[in-house]
Amino acid sequence: MNALTDLTDLTGRTAVVTGASSGLGSRFAEVLADAGATVYAAARRLDRLEALAASPRTSGAIRPVACDVADPADCKALVARVLAETGRVDVLVNNAGASGPARVEDETEDDLERVLAINLRGPFLLAKHAGEAMCAAGSGSIVNVASILALVSAAPVGGVGYAASKGAVVAMTRELAGQWGRHGVRVNALVPGWFRTEMNDALFADETSARWVDRSTMLRRPGQVAELDGALLFLGSDASSYMTGQTLVVDGGWTAR
Template structure:
């Protein structure tokens, strides 16, 4: 693994042929203990990045790090201000830079539009929207000093369209806010060399969606409404992630790439 002292900077790597090679880059991935976050950490590491994998369940992070070279586990509750700052400051202290931030940590709401509690709504906003904003600020400041960086916000198709017949007001509101926050940050940072983009996954089997996947009725409903007639598979987000993390997207900012098998195009 290349150390921070002898890394090529992203701006230097931007010259010449484009590739998804992330050698020398330092990435932070939140919510990396399972599901999409664990996959994101693994793919970034396999393509050369040193990945700081963060989540509350540190034992799962350690298992991931034991299995995949190039992953460094860090316990972090992204809703805790002290944890957020320690995550970023610790990465900078150990490795001297942050090149990629993947704001993946999140959860779905509980309760319908008329039943969800204010506490649940506020908790989901804190995790799904406020935490990504603060982490983007903390990492963004370091990236501006470097002159380059990529921030990737993991949104959802439910931030773009209604989830009916499912009803998740806090999740939809927070992910919709994250989509527009991505645009706002991208424009604000466009002249600094820092790019801000998003990924909006469709229906993928994760802890957050296990309730829908658990029943035949739920699976049939998803497949019937996905034009490609299948739900997402583990590696279906790899291309979007590597595109946005690498210099292959050096002229792309403010975009949310939808990976949903055509769900939002119906």
Template sequence: MSHAIADLFSLHGRTAVVTGASSGLGARFALVLASAGASVFAAARRLERLKDLADADPRIHPAVCDVSREEDRVRLMETALDETGRVDVLVNNAGMSGAVRAEDESADDFADVLAVNLVAPFHLARLLAEAPARDRGRTTRSIVNVSSVLGLVSGAPLGGAAYAASKAGLVGLTRELAGQWGPSGVRVNSLAPGWFRSEMTDELFSDERSRRWVERGTMLGRGGEQGELDGALLYLASDASSYCTGHVLTVDGGWTAR
């Protein structure tokens, strides 16, 4: 029985693509999927960091990619398909934050954030859906769109208009693509983390006042720690969630449950 349960979470023989993989949550996601047996194409702009990641696990393949560029997105997916013949898992993790105050954010700035956080995930998801499927039956391809609690509730005085709009848009995109592509065996779900330490949130946790704000608003009284998204990600990526699509899995210590 234990072997059968472990098989539910296995990604042996699968190929995964993870964007924004050069640091923080993305780097961790790549390592988690590789440890589950997947060949992982870790995509980001910073090659040296990707090489360090590949040194940690030979199943990780560095892939230089600026997700804001259409040609880079196409090349990323083509590379994974050419080298392994398949793409089974896509983790749309790359993102940018933008300005916190709406009055400090121009229309062009707003559009730039959406280009990275929403347009790029849509295009990459479409590229996966259009690729030929290698397996039939229960095994399906899985897209995990990394949203945020700020796509579900206001984070004021922190957050940002473009960032919140892009993450809320990812939730809507997740549900719509799940509905359209479910019959063809492509599952689309969203992972919505709460407050986790990363390059993007380093100032938040370094400042005592904002750190206490996080602690007060979280039922567990703290921010998320490294590794506490591992299980949720692996669940959505693997056959353990084979009957789950169009879902937003929130991992936030109770932030949005208040």
């Protein structure tokens, strides 16, 4: 290995990735496994996680766990299982997310509560449970996946509940970093722009909205999922050892306009 690969080597470490059954989450699990980590891939769709774990690429490094991050008991049980089996949590990637109706007129209280439970309460509880072990160990990295909607409006798409939840994730990231920095635990937010994922299928299936994304992005295209690999590995590894409380935006220039 050279100096750079030493910094991003996760051999012997344990990572947890939520929302790992599709899209960014499944890719994140693969990237961390490729870097040498034992990865607990968590989501509600266990069949998809098992298929991910069976992939020759991951060489048995991914362990599937059924988990609904909207359920506080599931959040606690996930971290407890990881600690029981490996004795450590080195990296937590809070990636699971959900969206609601785009128009506030169509968004109900139930919609808001569901989005907040998945996008905010779940990451808070997982960070709380994992952070306790990380603080005791004196090290650890938490990566909270937010959104450009935490920083700017993307009306007419997005949704008030979704934007509010992701804005809160950025604020939570900053506060956790402030509280846990003295224990050697780093907390940062990864903020993707428009990427072709299952959640955004409808956006890119519509020719008008797809052109809108291209036109409004400096690089004139949406991102490919692999273009987040470097940012995730940077935040999750020792390559970012002096970085905490920060928001890393990977959006093709969308928010810089």
